[in-house]
Ligand SMILES: Nc1ncnc2c1ncn2[C@@H]1O[C@H](COP(=O)(O)OP(=O)(O)O)[C@@H](O)[C@H]1O
């Protein structure tokens with residue numbers, strides 16, 4: 085700027101000299117002027133001089149103002165929170181503000197004259213070169229991001245914004261030889277570069293990017309894990325269903341859909357009620373209320389309806405899926421079709437019933453035999469006397485009645501219709517069952533004691549199945565007391581030869597309590613947990629170990645409970661609880 089002013093003044097001087105040259109003859113004219121004219125001219129010149137002085141003063145004031153304003157902008161330039169540099173077309177730094185000098189850790193004076201590319205990090209050099217080239221070719225201002233290198237070799241991310249200044253000053257390049265006109269007509273460019281330190285932002289971006297990548301990786305991992313489980317769930321050989329709390333199906337696997345006659349996609353967003361009829365839905369509703377309160381349920385039998393209308397039993401597990409706020413937005417069920425198992429179980433119960441009846445054959449034969457013997461005796465006496473006394477007729481009648489009763493009881497308890505649930509009296513079933521085993525008991529010298537409460541109400545139950553349970557318990561008691569079971573050595577000593585079975589019924593709150601207590605050796609403590617398991621037997625001969633497991637499933641099928649306990653030193657006691665509807 086200083087040099088510019090100098091050349092401007094020089095120019096003014098030249099012009100003045102040229103003008104003066106053209107006015108040489110004016111001095112001759114001046115000497116010919118009169119005194120008055122000369123005095124007026126001098127006056128005029130003085131006034132003009134004063135006018136010029138005033139103008140000069142004004143100019144100086146303006147110059148001071150300009151100077152201060154320039155300083156102000158210099159300060160703004162120097163202390164701006166971004167770096168400013170000006171480079172020439174060869175990349176040599178012509179100007180730099182203080183901020184960039186402190187950012188690079190190098191004196192401003194050392195910056196001036198240095199090549200800007202010396203401050204570009206090695207791995208950003210090429211892209212910097214391309215960027216500047218493109219910028220110069222197109223002259224479109226653009227922002228670049230690259231790494232800048234400080235004096236201490238540390239690097240930071242910076243954003244560069246370039247502006248082209250055409251025909252810029254070259255006074256900084258003035259060599260001071262006074263030959264300032266040398267490049268006067270040459271066109272040259274300067275580039276203003278605004279440099280912003282974006283290291284923190286860039287590092288935050290990088291951290292965010294790496295966090296994102298990690299997250300994406302984890303999501304990928306989780307997705308593949310979920311897919312893995314989905315493949316397992318899709319192809320599981322049991323049913324899986326996820327519903328929202330309104331019962332809308334959100335997921336269903338092939339097994340569950342197919343077993344009900346559907347394809348999975350047909351069921352999505354349908355209500356779970358599609359799997360049930362009205363009656364079954366009532367049970368499902370109860371199960372779900374339970375599920376909501378307790379979080380899960382296990383091995384519940386529930387009837388389902390196939391698309392074709394046929395019903396079949398499924399064994400269900402239910403559990404709640406909670407969200408991250410620990411709220412339960414989903415019900416989830418796993419299930420297996422137990423139709424086959426159920427029919428096998430029914431077959432097993434039937435064959436076990438035949439087996440226990442087989443065991444009673446001797447007893448039944450005895451029951452029929454003794455009245456038959458009476459009848460035979462009476463017939464031979466009729467032959468002899470050719471007449472029958474009225475007492476004999478009564479005896480004969482009684483004998484026939486006994487046979488009829490035994491056969492009736494036997495048939496009653498084995499008639500298929502009696503397998504169905506119907507209104508029954510538990511005391512009556514106990515008496516009927518006992519009737520069939522009376523002979524067996526007599527033979528084994530085992531007494532029975534009945535304490536049957538008359539207060540127990542009739543309930544809905546299968547007479548045949550309940551009788552099967554009672555028969556099993558009586559059979560086991562007889563076998564235990566006659567020593568056919570294999571109790572622990574310690575218990576053998578207390579086997580009583582003449583045993584007794586005490587059977588009682590009672591109404592306790594809304595339950596019928598039935599007990600079978602014997603005077604056998606009792607059940608060893610090791611066995612008591614397992615005696616209801618299928619095929620658990622301690623009997624060396626003849627024991628299949630399914631009697632009690634069948635009792636258990638029959639009583640469960642009546643929504644009841646069966647448990648075993650020991651009467652210390654006195655034998656075993658089985659208790660059955662049946663709900664009164
Ligand atoms: N009244 C009882 N006293 C002692 N032990 C018994 C009694 N009832 C059952 N048990 C035990 O329970 C086991 C299982 O009985 P159960 O299921 O009827 O099978 P099984 O009679 O074929 O052995 C018996 O082997 C026996 O050890």
Ligand SMILES: [Mg+2]
Nearest residue numbers: 556560631632
């Ligand atoms: Mg048994």
